[in-house]
Amino acid sequence: MKTLSENRCFGGTQGVYAHASDATGTEMTFGLFLPPDPTGAVLWYLSGLTCTHENAMTKAGLQVWAAEAGLTVVFPDTSPRGDAVADDDNYDMGQGAGFYVDADEAPWAPHFRMERYITNDLPETVFAAFDLDDTRQAITGHSMGGHGALTLALKHPGQYRSVSAFAPICNPSASDWGTPQLTAYTGDPAAHDATHLLAGGATLPPCLIDTGTADQFYDKLGTAAFAGAVAEHRAEAQIRLQKGYDHSYFFVSTFVPDHVAFHADHLA
Template sequence: METLSIARSFDGTQGVYRHRSDVCQCDMTFAVFLPPQAKDGPVPVLWYLSGLTCTHQNVMDKGEYRRAAAAHGVAIICPDTSPRGDHVPDEKDNWQFGSGAGFYLDATEAPYAANYRMASYIAQELPALIGANFPVDMARQGIFGHSMGGHGAITLALKHPGRYRSVSAFAPIARPGVAGWSRPAFEKYLGTDEAAWRAYDSVLLIEDGHRVPELLVDQGKADGFLDDGLRPWLLEEACRHANIPLTLHMRDGYDHSYFFISTFMADHIAWHAVRLGSS
């Protein structure tokens, strides 16, 4: 693991790191914010998964999470959104596929299957690296994310019961298998047999019996992707049928941007902190 940068912030440290990923067969970059409480012992971990076109950098620059994370004593881990490199297959002119658009799944179709294994990377390889190198308590993990990352956070939590004590999302893609901006990517990564897509669809995972203790979702009513890409009412209906407590905030006037995310970031971190036993 290589340290790319370290900066002091709110008496904690914001670091950026790079390592060789065996899972994704490329170098991967990620960010870690350690709150000041980490000097005294392991702190809880909160994973933040970013959306389409993003890297680890977007939420670092615009998410405004460090003040709240420092106040509550929570480490924030910000992975990249996809494998990257000259040898990694990509579609340079398609922002909804390839680099920046890994959809937190394990691809099964050539030529993408060798590198696009973000589900295994986030669930297995990167946690092992984090646990071995940082003062964190891996028994107290939460996960959240935005848009594609909200989809990833919810699906990972549903498929790994007991691992994440808390899960929330900003404007998650509720049904990526039918949404206009994700269905083509699913076909390329997973093939045309839609039965294979169920493992990466929050609504269908809930229909298939997967559960989380509760969910928190914030969604802007002025989000231009609301009707075609996001459709939180489908997640709301699935949770109601499955008796999963869902707190869904529909926020007047807010769009899909980091202006929206940063407005409610502190609320989400405080919500997770309670469930992670750090507040």
């Protein structure tokens, strides 16, 4: 692991690091905020389409609340990158749009192994480099990253004590933010759809979702479908529609304090 930068931040350290990933076969960059008095608990933050590790690290405002709660926050990248990595001209496909799945279709399969990267490869690197507790993990994300947070929590029971999401794509197999991409990567969008996973019997850890009523992409998110699956299966979840909020980081930063407090309670 290489240190690219470290900055003092709310009494802790906001670092940016790079490492060679076995999962993607590329060098990957991630941000990590270490609070001044870490409890050992870790919150993974998965970003949305077109983002890198940097967007949420600089715009979401997690650090002040994480410092207060003693939570370490990790900001992974959204896909493998590099000249040898497959890409697409569309913003919602290829580099910057990994959808947190392991691709098994050409030309994506050699490097787009983001599920294994987030759940296995990056945690191995982080827990080897920092004195943190791998039994106390939680996960959150925004938009495509909200999709990632929900599906990874559903597919890896016991790994995360809690999950939350900001405007998540939670029914991608019924959306053009999901169906084309997941078909291209895996051939099976429903296998990576939080609504289908929950309806199929997967266990959802304690969950908090916020979505804005003025979200310009509301029709792509599938909030109602996921809420129906939550109700049918009596999952422990709060789904809140926030009046007047859109899809931006202004929305995310407004409700970050609630999400950090939610995870801190479950990671205590």
